[in-house]
Amino acid sequence: MRPELLTGRCGLLWHVLAKTAPSGTLCGIRLPRDHIPAADPEAAERYCAPCMAAFRAAVQQPAEA
Ligand SMILES: [Zn+2]
Secondary structure (H helix, E strand, C coil): CEEEEEEECCEEEEEEECCCCCCCECCCCCCCCCCCCCCCCCCCEEECHHHHHHHHHHHHCCCCC
16 A cells, blocks of 8 residues: 555646455555656645545554464
């Protein structure tokens, strides 16, 4: 699981990748496999709310091996 940086009209948006998710991200959005984030100092950075909520829920779960 790791954050993925996306660019869009609203600026930069961080998603959380999950290998267990069919779409690859916690919120369900599909990321281009070869997506390369463009660094834009003028763009605002935001975190994907659904991804963050799912990530927090996962972190709060007790680790089970
Ligand atoms: Zn997301």
